[in-house]
Amino acid sequence: MQSSTRGRSAGRPRSAAADTAILAATRAALVELGWSKLTLGDVAARAGVAKTTLYRRWPGKNELVVDAVAELFDELRLPDRGSLAADVEGVVSQFAAILARPEARSGLMAVVAESTRDEALRERIRSSIVERQKRLVVEGKSRARARGELPPQTDPAEEGRTADLVFDVVAGAVVHRTLVSAEPADDTWIRGFTRLLLGGLREA
Amino acid sequence: MQSSTRGRSAGRPRSAAADTAILAATRAALVELGWSKLTLGDVAARAGVAKTTLYRRWPGKNELVVDAVAELFDELRLPDRGSLAADVEGVVSQFAAILARPEARSGLMAVVAESTRDEALRERIRSSIVERQKRLVVEGKSRARARGELPPQTDPAEEGRTADLVFDVVAGAVVHRTLVSAEPADDTWIRGFTRLLLGGLREA
DNA sequence: GCGCTTTCGCTACGGGTCGTAGCGTAATGG
DNA sequence: CCATTACGCTACGACCCGTAGCGAAAGCGC
Numbered sequence: 001m002q003s004s005t006r007g008r009s010a011g012r013p014r015s016a017a018a019d020t021a022i023l024a025a026t027r028a029a030l031v032e033l034g035w036s037k038l039t040l041g042d043v044a045a046r047a048g049v050a051k052t053t054l055y056r057r058w059p060g061k062n063e064l065v066v067d068a069v070a071e072l073f074d075e076l077r078l079p080d081r082g083s084l085a086a087d088v089e090g091v092v093s094q095f096a097a098i099l100a101r102p103e104a105r106s107g108l109m110a111v112v113a114e115s116t117r118d119e120a121l122r123e124r125i126r127s128s129i130v131e132r133q134k135r136l137v138v139e140g141k142s143r144a145r146a147r148g149e150l151p152p153q154t155d156p157a158e159e160g161r162t163a164d165l166v167f168d169v170v171a172g173a174v175v176h177r178t179l180v181s182a183e184p185a186d187d188t189w190i191r192g193f194t195r196l197l198l199g200g201l202r203e204a
Numbered sequence: 205m206q207s208s209t210r211g212r213s214a215g216r217p218r219s220a221a222a223d224t225a226i227l228a229a230t231r232a233a234l235v236e237l238g239w240s241k242l243t244l245g246d247v248a249a250r251a252g253v254a255k256t257t258l259y260r261r262w263p264g265k266n267e268l269v270v271d272a273v274a275e276l277f278d279e280l281r282l283p284d285r286g287s288l289a290a291d292v293e294g295v296v297s298q299f300a301a302i303l304a305r306p307e308a309r310s311g312l313m314a315v316v317a318e319s320t321r322d323e324a325l326r327e328r329i330r331s332s333i334v335e336r337q338k339r340l341v342v343e344g345k346s347r348a349r350a351r352g353e354l355p356p357q358t359d360p361a362e363e364g365r366t367a368d369l370v371f372d373v374v375a376g377a378v379v380h381r382t383l384v385s386a387e388p389a390d391d392t393w394i395r396g397f398t399r400l401l402l403g404g405l406r407e408a
Numbered sequence: 409g410c411g412c413t414t415t416c417g418c419t420a421c422g423g424g425t426c427g428t429a430g431c432g433t434a435a436t437g438g
Numbered sequence: 439c440c441a442t443t444a445c446g447c448t449a450c451g452a453c454c455c456g457t458a459g460c461g462a463a464a465g466c467g468c
Contacts, residue, residue: 011443012435018445034321039425050446055427084405105320112383113313116306117238122386130384150406162408165396168381169373176376179316180334181368182326192369200404201288202354204366215414216464222416243454254417259456 014057021047022054026068030103035065035110062114062121069107070128072098078136084144088194091136092174096185099178109179137167169197218261225251226258230272234307239269239314266318266325273311274332276302282340288348292398295340296378300389303382313383341371373401 025046029038040061044051058064076094081087098104108129115122141163144150153159173193177185185193196204229250233242244265248255262268280298285291302308312333319326345367348354357363377397381389389397400408 010437010441012445014444035317036321040427041425052428052447053445056444060427102320106317109313109317109320113239113310113317115386116309116313116383125384161396162400164385164387165393165400165408166405168385169377169397169400171384172376172378172380173373174376176379177372179320180329180375181372182319183368189369192365193373196366196369196373196404197400198405200400200407201370201402203404204369214412214466216416216466218415244456245454256418256457257416260415264456 018047018049018053019057022049022057022064023068023071026064027072027103027107030065030068030106034106038065040064062111062118063124065107066111066121066124066128069104069111072101072104073129073132076132076136078139078143080143084140084147084149085194085198087140087143088170088197089190091140092170092185092190092193093187095133095171095174096178096190099174100184105179109175133171134163134167137170138163141166166197222251222253222257223261226253226261226268227272227275230268231276231307231311234269234272234310238310242269244268266315266322267328269311270315270325270328270332273308273315276305276308277333277336280336280340282343284347288344288351288353289398289402291344291347292374292401293394295344296374296389296394296397297391299337299375299378300382300394303378304388309383313379337375338367338371341374342367345370370401 022043025043026038028046029043033042038061040054041051043064044054047054054064058067076091076098078087078091081090099108111121111125115125141150145152153162174185177183177189183189192204226247229247230242232250233247237246242265244258245255247268248258251258258268262271280295280302282291282295285294303312315325315329319329345354349356357366378389381387381393387393396408
């Protein structure tokens with residue numbers, strides 16, 4: 001008999017504080033234990049909530065970690081530094097700083113790996129993490145085009161393809177440098193990468 | 205084969221057939237179950253060996269999957285196609301084909317994620333997977349230099365840095381395209397990527 | 409052949425995590 | 439005051455882990 005209107009009115013409301021506590025506890029557990037040794041029971045204990053509360057809000061470990069890591073990317077911005085090269089260096093630097101944090105290193109690749117067999121999880125990652133990054137690429141390109149640093153683009157389909165391409169190159173390079181090669185994406189590296197991205201291999 | 209003389213001689217030798225059976229079973233399990241649901245008991249059953257045999261040869265799931273996936277990269281070659289662009293397209297195409305296989309998709313990122321907290325595992329990945337790929341980059345660059353497509357490089361330290369950089373860009377882009385963006389690195393994409401890599405953003 | 413050594417298959421076990429069910433209590437809105 | 443929903447807590451079967459112990463098998467040196 002739900003008096004309808006919206007299902008969201010009757011009963012005790014969910015504690016918003018619990019949400020933030022759980023996500024913070026998840027990140028703390030990622031730092032201390034890493035992905036594989038992280039257990040939901042441990043996260044619940046750290047957050048001061050019951051394990052059942054956790055399961056009422058997230059389907060499982062994968063989705064929880066995606067949400068916990070996604071918050072790390074909230075700080076990503078694209079400040080206008082005056083030139084395309086400076087803009088690229090700026091955003092890559094921010095991205096590298098996030099990936100240098102242990103909670104991101106441990107969690108991000110693990111959920112991406114899981115997402116290869118879980119369509120819903122992949123969509124969750126895409127909407128809460130990837131899409132936000134990709135928007136920076138689109139904005140940066142249009143800004144450079146307004147400055148005259150890049151030729152105007154007529155075909156919108158072609159424009160979308162190159163934006164995707166550039167995004168995969170930038171994000172992929174930083175991730176690979178940080179997690180696979182396991183060496184820091186410091187200023188020297190970032191300058192070299194920006195030069196390669198803008199001028200190509202023949203000028204590097 | 206393998207005529208004696210070296211340290212190991214006494215006792216029953218380890219079955220080489222068991223090794224190949226176990227690694228093949230591991231890949232099959234990766235395809236069917238993915239990383240998270242893969243259990244060593246299941247792999248042992250598929251391979252027709254006892255679980256204890258498996259633990260005698262590999263420390264755990266991580267190392268086993270690294271070795272199983274590493275074999276997929278044995279086929280990686282750098283055929284001489286006459287130009288730098290064609291060489292790049294060729295090797296990227298091979299790399300993309302490997303990453304398109306489900307056993308690579310499921311396993312590779314998972315072990316990389318684990319390696320962020322396990323130095324020995326990272327070294328195992330580096331020596332058995334990454335180093336082999338990186339050599340292709342070095343060889344391709346020197347070949348292009350011999351053709352006159354790239355300027356000669358004087359400083360060997362600088363040369364090493366750019367080789368590392370190019371490697372991270374190439375491998376990272378393909379991995380990101382395949383696993384994060386979850387779209388195929390087909391011929392169209394490969395051509396666009398090669399053009400971006402060689403000519404830079406201003407020519408793309 | 410004969411032992412010595414190492415590996416193999418098998419069984420069994422304690423320890424840990426999972427995800428859920430059940431229950432009584434707490435916090436809202438009508 | 440009552441209906442409704444969230445919460446904390448406990449308990450549970452199921453599963454996987456990694457190891458120990460056993461007898462049997464398979465090479466090697468003699």
